[in-house]
Amino acid sequence: MQTVAIPNVRQDERIGSSFNHIIQVVDMTEKAPEGPVVWDFSAVSFLHPFFLAPLAIYRQQSDREIRCENISLQMQSYLNNIYFDRMLHFENAPKEAAEQVMEYYAHRSYTPLCSFAMNDENKDAFGSIVRNIIVRQARVAATVITPLSYFLGELVDNIYEHSGAPDGYLFSQFLEREECIDICIADSGITIPGSYAKAGLFQQEIDGDPAEALRLANEGRSTKNRPGAESRGYGISTSRRMLVEGLGGSFFMLSGSAFHRYECHGLNYYANVSRFFHWSGTIILLRIPVKAPDGFNYTDYLE
Amino acid sequence: MTQTLSLRDIYCADLFSRAKAAELASHISTDADSVVLDFTGITFMSRSFTDELLTVIDSQVPRTFHYEGRSPDIVTMMQKVADGRKRERRLGIQHPQMLTFDTKENLSKFLVAQ
Numbered sequence: 001m002q003t004v005a006i007p008n009v010r011q012d013e014r015i016g017s018s019f020n021h022i023i024q025v026v027d028m029t030e031k032a033p034e035g036p037v038v039w040d041f042s043a044v045s046f047l048h049p050f051f052l053a054p055l056a057i058y059r060q061q062s063d064r065e066i067r068c069e070n071i072s073l074q075m076q077s078y079l080n081n082i083y084f085d086r087m088l089h090f091e092n093a094p095k096e097a098a099e100q101v102m103e104y105y106a107h108r109s110y111t112p113l114c115s116f117a118m119n120d121e122n123k124d125a126f127g128s129i130v131r132n133i134i135v136r137q138a139r140v141a142a143t144v145i146t147p148l149s150y151f152l153g154e155l156v157d158n159i160y161e162h163s164g165a166p167d168g169y170l171f172s173q174f175l176e177r178e179e180c181i182d183i184c185i186a187d188s189g190i191t192i193p194g195s196y197a198k199a200g201l202f203q204q205e206i207d208g209d210p211a212e213a214l215r216l217a218n219e220g221r222s223t224k225n226r227p228g229a230e231s232r233g234y235g236i237s238t239s240r241r242m243l244v245e246g247l248g249g250s251f252f253m254l255s256g257s258a259f260h261r262y263e264c265h266g267l268n269y270y271a272n273v274s275r276f277f278h279w280s281g282t283i284i285l286l287r288i289p290v291k292a293p294d295g296f297n298y299t300d301y302l303e
Numbered sequence: 304m305t306q307t308l309s310l311r312d313i314y315c316a317d318l319f320s321r322a323k324a325a326e327l328a329s330h331i332s333t334d335a336d337s338v339v340l341d342f343t344g345i346t347f348m349s350r351s352f353t354d355e356l357l358t359v360i361d362s363q364v365p366r367t368f369h370y371e372g373r374s375p376d377i378v379t380m381m382q383k384v385a386d387g388r389k390r391e392r393r394l395g396i397q398h399p400q401m402l403t404f405d406t407k408e409n410l411s412k413f414l415v416a417q
Contacts, residue, residue: 156319
C-alpha cells in the first residue's frame with residue numbers, strides 16, 4: 001500500500017507554497033499503484049486552510065480509496081469539527097435548520113467544509129448564513145461586510161451559472177494573528193477553459209493555452225453575454241480588483257491545468273501547467289483582511 | 304392595478320443569485336400595470352441579482368416599476384449596473400505575466416521562491 005506523507009503546512013505559509021504542497025500530494029497519490037492509498041498525518045500539527053480545503057475536495061472527488069492515518073488527537077478533533085471525512089451538505093435544508101447547525105461555528109475560527117447542491121432552492125440562504133457566521137467569528141469591520149457579501153455572492157453564483165457541477169464547496173478560516181479570513185470556494189465542474197470550449201467562444205485567443213482562458217475570465221469575458229448587451233462577466237473581475245487593489249488582499253484561482261495569482265504586493269501572473277497537472281474543477285482562494293484601508297469604498301469598484 | 308411585491312417575503316435578506324432574480328417574473332400578476340418592489344428588510348443585493356432583476360424589469364415593458372425601502376447601497380448598485388448596461392464594457396485589461404511550466408520541479412522552485 002502506497003503511503004503519502006502529508007506535510008505540516010503552517011499558518012504563515014503563502015498561497016503559492018500551499019498550492020505547491022497540494023501538487024506534490026496529488027501527484028504522489030495519482031501515481032500510487034492500484035489499491036488504497038494512505039495519507040500519513042504523523043508530521044501534521046497544523047493545516048493551512050488553503051492546503052486543507054483542496055486536500056479535502058480532492059479526497060472527496062478521487063476514485064482512489066484514501067485512508068488517513070497517524071492523526072494526532074487534537075488534529076482528529078479539528079478534522080471531525082470541519083467535516084473533513086464527509087462534508088456538511090446543503091440541499092434544500094430549511095433556513096432555520098441550516099442556521100441552527102452553523103451556529104456552533106459562530107464561536108470557532110472556522111466554518112465546516114460545506115458542499116452545496118446546485119439545485120438548492122435555498123441557495124441564497126446558504127450564502128447568507130455562511131456570511132453571517134464569518135462576520136461574527138472574525139468581527140469583520142462594517143466596511144468589509146459588503147465586499148465579503150459581494151465575493152461570496154458573485155463567486156458562488158458563478159459556480160451555479162457556469163460549472164455544470166452537481167455541487168460546490170466552501171470553507172473558511174479566520175486567522176487572528178494575520179487579521180484576515182481565508183476563504184476557499186470551489187467546484188468539480190467543467191473548468192473555465194472547458195466552459196469557453198463548451199460555448200465555442202474565444203477559442204482563437206485561447207489557442208489551446210488554459211492560462212489564456214483564465215486571463216479572459218479574470219478580465220471579464222463572459223460566455224453568457226447576449227448580443228449587444230455585455231452585462232455579464234463582472235463577478236470574478238470586480239471581486240479580484242476589489243479584494244486586491246481595494247482591500248489589500250490576495251486572490252488565487254486554479255482551474256483545469258492553469259492557475260492565476262494576484263496579490264497586493266505586485267504578483268500578477270497566469271501559469272500554464274498542462275504538461276504535468278490537471279485539477280478537475282475550479283478552486284478560488286481569497287485572503288480577505290478583516291479591516292479595510294482608510295478611504296476604501298466598495299462602490300468605487302462597482303461597474 | 305398596482306401590485307406591491309415585498310422582496311423580503313419572497314426571498315431572504317440577501318439577494319445573491321441570478322437564478323433567484325429570474326424567478327421574480329413569476330410573482331408578477333398579469334393584471335398589474337404597475338409594480339412596486341419593496342426592498343424593506345433586504346440587506347444586500349449582488350451585482351448578478353441586480354443585472355438579472357433589470358433584465359426582468361426590461362422584459363415587462365410597458366408595465367412600470369417603482370421602488371420602496373431601498374438602502375443607499377442598493378440604490379448605488381442599481382444605478383451602477385443600469386449605467387453599465389447602457390454603455391460598452393470597459394474590460395479590466397492589465398498586463399500580467401503569462402508563464403508556462405514544463406515540469407513540476409520548475410514550478411515548485413518558482414512557487415517556493417516567492
